Amino acid sequence: MQISSRLTMAVHTLLCIAYFEKTEKVTSNFIAASVGTNPVIIRNLLTQLKAADFIDVKRGTGGAALKRDLQDISLYDVYHAVDCIPSDSLFHFHEHPSPQCPVGKTIHLSLDDKLSQVQMAMEEQMRRISLADMAGTMEQALCKQR
Amino acid sequence: MQISSRLTMAVHTLLCIAYFEKTEKVTSNFIAASVGTNPVIIRNLLTQLKAADFIDVKRGTGGAALKRDLQDISLYDVYHAVDCIPSDSLFHFHEHPSPQCPVGKTIHLSLDDKLSQVQMAMEEQMRRISLADMAGTMEQALCKQR
């Protein structure tokens, strides 16, 4: 299966806040319109992004604001904050290998560290990419469209 | 979400065939007992592993046999053969970003190649791991247990 769209929605949300926070009141409604989803979905993401200390969200009056430079938030940080995979494991292991069979009783020993190497390689690459990189690509694209 | 257990079951299946093919008739029932699942699940995996030309499966008389050395089958090969992710994309992108919003209309441009870099890093690591590596770890573990 795929990694939840919560990741791409969270990135979209943060880029939205960065792009508009100087000029607009960036509410869950505003973001939801840009992302194309329900405001409650966005509010739940905002709660997680706030818990990770990436943003401030104002109750009552409304609106979200960045607490960190985009440079200092990596794709991994977002992925971790909105927790896209259960129990930190990218791979779902079959749950009842036979303890009677020599293969069955050692399959975890044989596989676990290899799978974790794969997951680490993925997460390492995520750490190398910052939201500032994406904002940069975005600005370029917007320039060209003018 | 997590990557389907079809991957770990397929690896288990291949290691089972490698371990037992000289001494037993390795049927879907036999493998299912070791993996701890239903024989039909295994038969479906066998069909895909056969299509990838990793094994032969005998109709009628029954039993599976390897067609390649474990050395020459990587984790990526298996992952690809049993196709654990839909449409070759590890990440699920939210589907209705607004074309009216400057962020919404460029979000794909900003993100797509970054996500694909991450996926490539993961798959690259998978290519570096062969079933022979796992069989090796397994043999070691079995020795210690004696």
Next chain:
DNA sequence: ATTTGTTATAACCTTAGTTGTTACAACGTA
């Protein structure tokens, strides 16, 4: 103090995907 617009959160619904199960036809060997 009340109104207004917002966030926070819980409950629920729908849909889709995975895994497992049953059933049966096709097959090959004895």
Next chain:
DNA sequence: TACGTTGTAACAACTAAGGTTATAACAAAT
């Protein structure tokens, strides 16, 4: 032909994701 097996389809149970509605808590403006 009989037997054990594979191939496949149909379906059921379970789980998870995403969306929706409703409501309470909140903060500022009036």
